[in-house]
Amino acid sequence: MTDLSFLRIDPISRHVSLDVRSPEFYQNPNPAYAALLAQTPSFYWEQQEQWVFCGYDTVNGLLRDKRFGRQILHIASREELGMAEPSPHTRHFDAAERYTLLSLEPPEHTRLRTLVNRAFVSRHVEKMTPEIMALANRLIDGFAADGAVELLSRFAEIVPVTMIARMIGIPDEMGPQLLQWSHDYVGMYMYKRNRADEEAADRAAREFADYVRTIIAERRIAPQDDLLSHMIHTEHKGQFLTEDELISTTIVLLNAGHEATVHQIGTSVRLILENGLDPLVLFASEETTERTVEECLRLSAPVHIFQRYCLEACEVDGVALKFGDTINLVLAAANLDPAKFQDPLRFKPERNEGANLSFGAGIHFCIGAPLARLELNLVLPLLFQRLPGLKLAASPKVKDIYHFHGLERLDLQWQA
Template sequence: MESVTNLNHRAINFFETEKSGAAKTFKFNPLDPEFQADPYPTYHHLRCFEPVHRTFMGVWLLTRYIDAKAVLRDSRFCICATPKKIKERSHYLEQGDFNGLVQATGKWLIYLNPPDHTRLRGLVSKAFSSATVKRLRSQIQEVADELIDKVWDKGSMDIMSDFACPLPVKVITTMLGLPMEDCSKLHRWTDELSSVLDPLRSLEDYERMNKVALEFTDYFKSLIAERQKKPQQDLLSALIAAKEQDKKLSEEEIVSVCMLLFVAGEETTINLIGNGMLALLRHPDQMQKLKQQPTLIQGAVEELLRYDSPIQLTTRVATENVDINGVTIRAGEKVFVSLGAANRDPAQFTDPDHLDITRQNNSHLSFADGIHYCLGAALARLEAEIAINTLVQQLPALKLSTHKLKWRNNVTLRGLKALPIAFTPETTE
C-alpha cells in the first residue's frame, strides 16, 4: 500500500514545473510549505507568463479571472466524477473496498451534473432557504459569545481551536436539529471526510474516510427514521418532507446531503474565520477601521473572502475541445480553476494584493460561479460576519502571538493549523 510520504513525493514530482527565462526560477508545487505559506507570488507569475498552464498528468491550471469565471459558467465543462474515481482506487487494496465512501459521496451536489444536479439542488434549496438562515442570527451570536467567555480570563487563545472550529459545527448541528452533545463526534468525522475534496490523498486516507462514511451513514439513518415518525422544526425534517412533483429525496440522498452540508460548510467557514482574522491582524489599519465602524462588516467579509480564499481551486473536465486564451483543452482533459489566483487578478481588481475592507465592486469567485455556486453562501456570510465582528469588537488590543504559522496540507482548502493570539481583557481602548 502506498504511504502518504510516497504519495506526496510523487505528487511533488508531478507538480514541479521549472520555468526559466524569467528573472528567477519558479516552481509550481502546491505541497511546498513555501507555496502554502504564500501562494500569491506563484499565481501572479503564472498569470503573467502562462495563464493556461499544464501541470501534471495533463491537468491544466487557470489563473486569470476571466478564464476562471468563463469555465465555471460553461456547460462544455462538467464536474469530475470523484465517487467513480474513489471506486477505481479500491482496486489497489489487497482486501476490502471503499463502497461506504462511494455511496455516501455519490449524491453530493458538487459531484453531480445536470439533470441529477438540477433536481437534487432544487429539492435541497427548498429546505435550505435564506429565511431558515436568517433565523439563526441570534443562535450564532450566542455560540460566539459563549466561546469568547471561555477564554476571556486567559487573555490568549488559539482562534482556530478555541473559536473558528467549534462555531460552524455547532451551527450546522443546530440547523439540522441534531443533539448538541454529538458536536465533537461530528467535527471529528467531518475533519476526516473533508480530505475527499483534496485530489492528492493516499490509500490509507481513503480507508479512514471509508470507515467514517459508514459510521456517518448509520448515524443519519437512525435519525431519519426517528424524524419520519416524529417530524420537528429542523432542516432534517424539512429535507425529509421536501418534494417535487410528488418525488421526495431518497434516504440515501438525505444522508448524502447532510454529510455534504458538514463537509462543504465546516472547513470552509473555519478557514474564512481563520484566514480573515490573520489578514486583519497583519493589517492593523483595516482592523482598526472595522473596530471603529462595525457596520463595515459585510464589505469586510467580502474582502476577506477575496483576499485569501478558503477554497483555492476547483476542478472541471472538458466534454469537448475548448480553446482558452489560444490553448486547446481537449475533450476529457481536467482543468484546475484557481479561485485564489482569480481573486488577485489585477485585470479584475484594482491593487489586488492590497486589503481594503471598503473595496467596491468586489465580485470575487470564492463561492465559485455557475450552477455549482455555493448553496451555503448566505449562511457562511452570516457566520463570518458574527464571528469576525465578535472577535474584533470584544477582544481589546488583539495581537498575533507568533509569526511561525503552519498551514494545513491540503491542495483545495486553504487554512491554518493554529492562530495563537493575545489580548488584554482589562484594557479599555
C-alpha cells in the same frame, strides 16, 4: 522563466511545474499565483498532467459554462473514458459522494438543489443571527478573562459545525464527533494523499452514513422543524429524496458547511492582525464589515481549486480540450487577477471592484454562502470588540492540506 524550488514557469510552452505540497508554496501561495497570472494564467500543470486556469474572466466563464461539469459519468461510462474502476477500500466514501450536489449535473442536480435551497436563502438564514451571536458570546465568555487562546479549537471550529448541525437537526453534543469525521473525510480531497488518508476517509464515511441513517429513521417517524425532516417529507414534482440521496446530501452539508468557514475565520483574523488594520475602522458599520469580510475572502480563499470535466470538445484561451479532459480552476488565483482587481495583493477593504470567486459561480455556486457570510459578518467584529488589543501570540502556520487553505492553529493574546 521563473524558477523557484517549488515553481517553474515556461511561458512559451505554457508548461508549469508546481509542487503544491511544498511548504514554501502553501504557506504563502499568493506570490506564486501572481507570477502565474503575470506569465501564463492558463497553463499545463506537469505534476497533474492537466490544464489549469487562473484568469478571473476565464475561471468565472468556465464555472458557468454548460460544456463543463463536475460529473461526467451521467453521459459516459468509465470504460469509454478510460477511467479506473473505484477501489474497494474507498467504497463507503464513494457511496457517500455518489449523490451529493457536488457530484451531480442537471437534471438530478436541479431537483436536489431545489429541495435543499429554500433552507439556505438569506432571509431564512438571517433568522439564525441571535443563535449565532449567543453561541459566539458564550464561547468567548469561556476564555475572555484568560488573555490568551488558541482560537481554532476554542471558537472557530465550534461555531460553524454547531450551526450547520442544528440546521440539519443533529444535536450539539455530536459536534466533536462530526468534526472528527469531517476532518478524516475531507482528507480524500488532499493532493498526494496516502493509503492511510484514504482508509481514514472511508471509515469516517461509513460511520457518518450509519449515524445519519439512524437520525433519518427517527425523523421519518417523528418529524421536527429541521432541514432533515424537511428533506425527507418534501416532494419535488411527485418525487421524494431516496435514502442514499438523503445521506449524501446530509454529509456534504455537514462537511462543506463548516470546513471552509473554520479556515476562513482563522485566516481572516490573521490577515486583519498582520496588516495592522484598525478594527474600529474595519467594523465601523455593517457595510464596512461586509467589505472587510469580502476582502478577506478575496485575498485568502479557504478552498483554492476546483475541477471540471470537459463534456464537449472546445477551445479555452487557445487550449484545445477534448471530451473527458479534467481541468482545474484556481479560484484563489482568479481573485488576484490584476485585470480585475487593482493592486491585487494588497488588503484594501474599501475596494469596490466586483465579486470575488471564493464561493464559485454558476449552478454549483455555494449553497451555504449566505450562512458562511452571516457567520463571518457576525463573529469577526465580535471577536475584535470583546478581546481588546487583540494580537498574534505566535506566527501562525498554514496546514499542509492544499486544496483547502487554513491554519494549523491561531494563538492570540489581548488585554484581559
